[in-house]
Amino acid sequence: MQPEPTLSESLRPSLQPADPDAAGARLAEIEPAFPAGFLTPACRTLLLGLADHSPFLWQAVTRAPERLVALMGQPPEAASRAIIARQRAVGGACGENPDLAEVARRLRRNREEHALLVALADLGGCWDLDAVVQALSAFADASVSAATDALLRQGMAAGRFRPQDPEAPQVGSGLVVLALGKHGGAELNYSSDIDLIVFYEAERAAAATGGDPKAFFVKLAQGLVKLLSERTADGYVHRIDYRLRPDPGSTAVALSTGFAFDYYQTLGQNWERAAFIKARPIAGDIPAGAAFLADLAPFIWRRHFDFAAIAEIHAMKRQIHMVRGHDTITVAGHDIKIGRGGIREIEFFVQTQQLVFGGRKPALRGRRTVEMLGRLVEEGWIDAQARDELTAAYGFLRTLEHRIQMIRDEQTQRLPTGDAALDALARFAGFDTRGDFETALLHHAGRVQAHYALLFETAPGDGAPEDSLVFGESEPDPATLEALATFGFRDPRLAWETVQGWHVGRRPALQTGRAREILAELLPSLLRALGGTADPDAALLTLDRAFARMPAVAELLAILRSHERLRLLFADILGTSPHLADTVSLSPHVLDTLLDPDFVAPAPGPDQVRDQYRALVGQPASHEEFLDRCRDATRQMAFVTGARLLSGLITPRQAGEAYSALAEATVALNLEAEERRFAQDHGAVPKGRCCVLALGRLGSRQLSAVSDLDLVFLYDFDPDDRMTDGPRPLDAVVAYNRLAQRLYAALTTATRRGRLYAVDLRLRPYGSHSPPAVQLNGFVTYQREAAEPWEHMALTRARVVAGDPALGAAVMAAIAETVGQPRDPAQVCASAGEMRRLVAEERGHAGPYDLKLAPGGLFDLDFLAQSIVLSAPRIQTDGIGLSGEAVLRLAGERGILAAAIAEPLAETYAFLDAVYQWQRLVMADPGSTPSDSAARQIAKAVGLPDARSLAAELHRHRRRTCALLARIKRTVIGASTR
Numbered sequence: 001m002q003p004e005p006t007l008s009e010s011l012r013p014s015l016q017p018a019d020p021d022a023a024g025a026r027l028a029e030i031e032p033a034f035p036a037g038f039l040t041p042a043c044r045t046l047l048l049g050l051a052d053h054s055p056f057l058w059q060a061v062t063r064a065p066e067r068l069v070a071l072m073g074q075p076p077e078a079a080s081r082a083i084i085a086r087q088r089a090v091g092g093a094c095g096e097n098p099d100l101a102e103v104a105r106r107l108r109r110n111r112e113e114h115a116l117l118v119a120l121a122d123l124g125g126c127w128d129l130d131a132v133v134q135a136l137s138a139f140a141d142a143s144v145s146a147a148t149d150a151l152l153r154q155g156m157a158a159g160r161f162r163p164q165d166p167e168a169p170q171v172g173s174g175l176v177v178l179a180l181g182k183h184g185g186a187e188l189n190y191s192s193d194i195d196l197i198v199f200y201e202a203e204r205a206a207a208a209t210g211g212d213p214k215a216f217f218v219k220l221a222q223g224l225v226k227l228l229s230e231r232t233a234d235g236y237v238h239r240i241d242y243r244l245r246p247d248p249g250s251t252a253v254a255l256s257t258g259f260a261f262d263y264y265q266t267l268g269q270n271w272e273r274a275a276f277i278k279a280r281p282i283a284g285d286i287p288a289g290a291a292f293l294a295d296l297a298p299f300i301w302r303r304h305f306d307f308a309a310i311a312e313i314h315a316m317k318r319q320i321h322m323v324r325g326h327d328t329i330t331v332a333g334h335d336i337k338i339g340r341g342g343i344r345e346i347e348f349f350v351q352t353q354q355l356v357f358g359g360r361k362p363a364l365r366g367r368r369t370v371e372m373l374g375r376l377v378e379e380g381w382i383d384a385q386a387r388d389e390l391t392a393a394y395g396f397l398r399t400l401e402h403r404i405q406m407i408r409d410e411q412t413q414r415l416p417t418g419d420a421a422l423d424a425l426a427r428f429a430g431f432d433t434r435g436d437f438e439t440a441l442l443h444h445a446g447r448v449q450a451h452y453a454l455l456f457e458t459a460p461g462d463g464a465p466e467d468s469l470v471f472g473e474s475e476p477d478p479a480t481l482e483a484l485a486t487f488g489f490r491d492p493r494l495a496w497e498t499v500q501g502w503h504v505g506r507r508p509a510l511q512t513g514r515a516r517e518i519l520a521e522l523l524p525s526l527l528r529a530l531g532g533t534a535d536p537d538a539a540l541l542t543l544d545r546a547f548a549r550m551p552a553v554a555e556l557l558a559i560l561r562s563h564e565r566l567r568l569l570f571a572d573i574l575g576t577s578p579h580l581a582d583t584v585s586l587s588p589h590v591l592d593t594l595l596d597p598d599f600v601a602p603a604p605g606p607d608q609v610r611d612q613y614r615a616l617v618g619q620p621a622s623h624e625e626f627l628d629r630c631r632d633a634t635r636q637m638a639f640v641t642g643a644r645l646l647s648g649l650i651t652p653r654q655a656g657e658a659y660s661a662l663a664e665a666t667v668a669l670n671l672e673a674e675e676r677r678f679a680q681d682h683g684a685v686p687k688g689r690c691c692v693l694a695l696g697r698l699g700s701r702q703l704s705a706v707s708d709l710d711l712v713f714l715y716d717f718d719p720d721d722r723m724t725d726g727p728r729p730l731d732a733v734v735a736y737n738r739l740a741q742r743l744y745a746a747l748t749t750a751t752r753r754g755r756l757y758a759v760d761l762r763l764r765p766y767g768s769h770s771p772p773a774v775q776l777n778g779f780v781t782y783q784r785e786a787a788e789p790w791e792h793m794a795l796t797r798a799r800v801v802a803g804d805p806a807l808g809a810a811v812m813a814a815i816a817e818t819v820g821q822p823r824d825p826a827q828v829c830a831s832a833g834e835m836r837r838l839v840a841e842e843r844g845h846a847g848p849y850d851l852k853l854a855p856g857g858l859f860d861l862d863f864l865a866q867s868i869v870l871s872a873p874r875i876q877t878d879g880i881g882l883s884g885e886a887v888l889r890l891a892g893e894r895g896i897l898a899a900a901i902a903e904p905l906a907e908t909y910a911f912l913d914a915v916y917q918w919q920r921l922v923m924a925d926p927g928s929t930p931s932d933s934a935a936r937q938i939a940k941a942v943g944l945p946d947a948r949s950l951a952a953e954l955h956r957h958r959r960r961t962c963a964l965l966a967r968i969k970r971t972v973i974g975a976s977t978r
Contacts, residue, residue, distance in 0.1 A: 004078065007076045008038075011040070012124065016045075018423060019052055023048040023052035026051040033066070035069060043072065047061065054407050054408075067116070080114065080121075080138075083110055084135075084139050085142075088142035088145055090103055092150075094106070097157035098150045108232065108236060114135075133188055137186040138186075140179070140194050140238055143238055148175070156169060160209060161208055161209055170284050174284075175200050175205065175283075176289040178197045178289060179282045180275050181195035185278035185280075185368050186280075189405060193411055194240055196242060199254070201285065214256070247263070247506065249501065260292075269503060273300050302355075329445045333416075341452075342397065345452040346452075353455075361379055386451050389447045392444065392447075403425065422437075425437070476493060476496040489540070490537050503516075507548055507553075509547050510547060510553055512552070515552070518558055526571070529570070532571065533575030534933045546581055550588075555588045569647065576921075576933070576934070577646060579920070580642045580646070583635055590639045599640065603654045604661075606664065612637065613634075613662065624751075631754050645921060651914075659703035663709055663757065667801055668802035668803075680726070681726060681728060682724045682729065688732055688735075690715040691715075691803025692713055692714075692800065694710065695712065696794070698711075699798050700881060708757065709760065710763050712779075713744075713761075714803075714807065715807075717732040736773040737771045763791070783818040795819055796866045796880055798812070798815050799881040816877055819877075820876045825871040832863045833969070839859070846928060853927075858912050858916060861909045864968070865887035869887060874896060897968070901964050901968065904960060905964055912954070935950055
């Protein structure tokens with residue numbers, strides 16, 4: 001048998017130096033280190049090329065010339081096998097408790113030697129492309145295995161890992177290290193990252209680690225990165241990329257096979273199917289890895305192909321050729337991997353057909369690109385010309401890729417842009433002139449583009465930005481980011497990460513097949529609608545939070561898919577009103593109300609609201625159903641009010657009246673229901689009556705989207721007949737207090753549909769120290785004898801909203817009598833001022849946007865209005881139950897305040913109250929400083945050009961209020977001293 005020729009004997013280099021003199025000078029510096037006869041003409045030519053074209057390889061030569069001599073004296077295949085064997089043995093060669101620094105040093109030195117050998121064999125014409133990529137892949141396998149071995153041995157020494165065989169710690173360990181991408185396909189390029197996924201088989205791994213194996217194997221995966229990727233003076237071994245694992249943005253770097261299997265079966269994307277075509281176990285428990293891939297085969301290879309998969313294949317195609325700067329075939333600066341006519345197009349040409357047909361044709365399930373081109377011909381899916389032309393192009397482009405990477409050992413596929421650099425690369429690639437090189441490149445890339453276009457470019461799409469949206473990959477492609485920016489997103493990458501999270505199932509509501517199918521169809525138009533809002537980024541994050549809360553989302557998506565007008569309005573809601581968005585997340589069907597013709601009808605009055613509310617609640621079969629229907633009805637009607645305000649169909653004042661009418665209808669219906677239930681248990685109090693008194697903003701019909709209800713429950717009965725007449729009689733006082741408790745519980749208790757309102761009972765006589773229900777005579781006596789001035793001020797906004805009309809009239813008469821008592825305006829002013837001072841000390845204010853409590857805000861204006869009602873006989877009776885604005889205007893009309901004071905104060909009240917309503921609609925924390933988008937939205941709503949104008953106008957109004965209040969105070973005090 002003839003011995004294999006040595007590398008030196010096999011050299012047939014075709015490269016020529018661009019600067020022979022400089023290259024010759026470099027070679028002359030190390031020539032004395034070579035033995036006589038070493039520099040044969042072929043060897044000299046090769047070394048001159050390295051000296052001129054590759055700083056990386058020339059450094060490897062000059063660092064150890066004797067190493068070069070040794071490599072040249074061996075057959076290249078044998079030398080490669082020896083280095084790979086030495087690399088694989090490093091993990092066990094450094095002792096039972098290996099020094100990882102020494103392990104890393106040996107791995108790096110072996111890598112430099114192997115990289116030099118591969119380059120010499122490649123550039124010297126000894127190896128073809130297949131031999132090169134197989135050698136590189138085999139060396140990477142050995143590196144990962146050696147590093148894994150060393151880390152397991154260190155775990156053994158620390159007592160954290162107990163292998164089946166201490167001499168072979170990876171065997172039976174349950175650890176699975178998979179190589180994907182070119183590494184998995186044994187097609188690794190010269191300076192490539194290696195795509196790894198680390199799994200562990202839980203039962204075997206638990207036995208080996210003596211407990212939960214996750215922490216140990218996560219640390220091992222991190223250790224692999226440090227050992228192989230860390231760069232020192234000796235270089236590095238391999239850069240590791242873990243981003244092909246399931247949902248890399250939120251999962252650990254090592255995952256159990258059980259978790260991974262469930263993920264791929266339920267949430268796996270088509271791009272992940274394509275990635276797993278090349279998956280191969282390379283380290284750890286190899287049989288466990290093979291078993292996992294066998295179990296995963298039905299995910300990768302499907303017998304039936306659905307619409308969503310086809311759509312994602314077209315998306316994969318768009319991800320390639322829509323990348324900015326790579327959409328045409330050029331030379332200078334062109335990316336030969338992801339640019340048009342590049343390597344990725346050849347790979348996708350093969351992989352997509354494997355995905356389509358591999359489920360039915362096992363012969364198409366191979367990992368290697370050129371081999372699969374041949375299989376596609378054998379199976380009749382492409383012709384021999386396509387195979388031959390794509391194979392030739394693949395060889396040309398991959399070889400050129402290696403030349404680019406050999407220059408500085410960089411992971412790049414981009415051609416240089418300068419003339420000198422292109423000239424040098426052409427020579428390094430074996431061409432005599434740059435013209436010949438460019439002709440060859442354009443020839444091969446053009447053929448790739450043509451075959452690729454025939455396969456894919458009949459895909460639907462009109463070239464609109466949404467046609468380039470791709471969210472399946474682990475990293476965003478520039479075309480998608482550009483499209484999102486075009487839509488209006490200020491942070492396209494964050495928007496991409498949010499939507500990509502939907503695709504990988506981070507939101508449980510989006511894990512069902514139907515939801516994902518509808519989302520895929522709806523997504524472009526939905527993102528475009530969100531992009532048209534005042535703050536697209538905030539709108540998208542609000543939608544993401546809504547998805548996180550929703551148990552199911554298919555219904556909402558189906559509604560949005562069917563109605564463009566709803567999509568646009570829903571996008572506005574997301575972008576401007578977190579409160580309304582929360583409502584949609586809880587009850588998607590509320591969007592249906594926006595399609596009702598009544599949505600654009602004039603604002604309904606209180607009687608219409610009551611009738612509509614009762615119709616929505618209907619006649620439920622049980623009390624639990626009644627509570628749920630009440631919550632649904634209240635939520636729906638409140639949503640419609642907010643949406644009408646947001647759409648400009650009603651004013652803020654009308655919104656306050658609508659919210660108030662809805663609350664009144666809710667309280668009244670719940671009181672009726674609780675009276676019926678109570679009567680079934682205990683009967684009714686003969687001649688007994690009850691009602692509910694509203695104070696605060698409900699009393700003055702100024703409720704906002706998130707207001708509490710200030711309520712007082714009042715009752716009266718005949719003292720001579722005070723026992724209920726039911727099966728379990730109760731004293732009237734006990735009965736009405738229990739009924740009051742039931743009513744408050746019905747209004748405030750959270751059921752599966754949420755709650756109705758927050759209720760504040762502190763304005764009842766004696767506040768929280770008294771029973772929840774108040775008898776009429778006790779209420780009257782308290783107001784006459786014990787009430788503080790501020791409590792009488794609160795009565796100026798009183799209104800009965802539910803219960804017995806006769807009792808309600810009696811209550812209002814008592815309130816009118818209380819409010820109408822003669823009072824000294826100066827004393828009222830002093831009491832109001834003292835109360836305001838106490839509130840300022842105890843509660844302060846949140847800043848200039850706290851329109852309720854900030855100086856010159858609504859609290860001050862309400863105190864003024866209430867003081868006027870208490871102290872001015874000409875307004876006392878008519879002023880009860882009015883808003884502060886209405887009182888101030890009435891005070892001006894009746895001469896209580898000068899018109900020059902009353903009109904500005906009423907104007908300020910109207911302006912601040914409008915902003916207050918908008919704050920509670922569009923801000924999660926209404927008193928805080930609004931975001932830029934919220935401030936712009938509020939400014940636009942109240943007729944101002946921008947957020948700065950809003951801040952200035954708020955400041956002007958409050959400052960004017962403070963000045964006018966001081967003027968009123970001086971006038972009142974002056975009048976009292978005269």
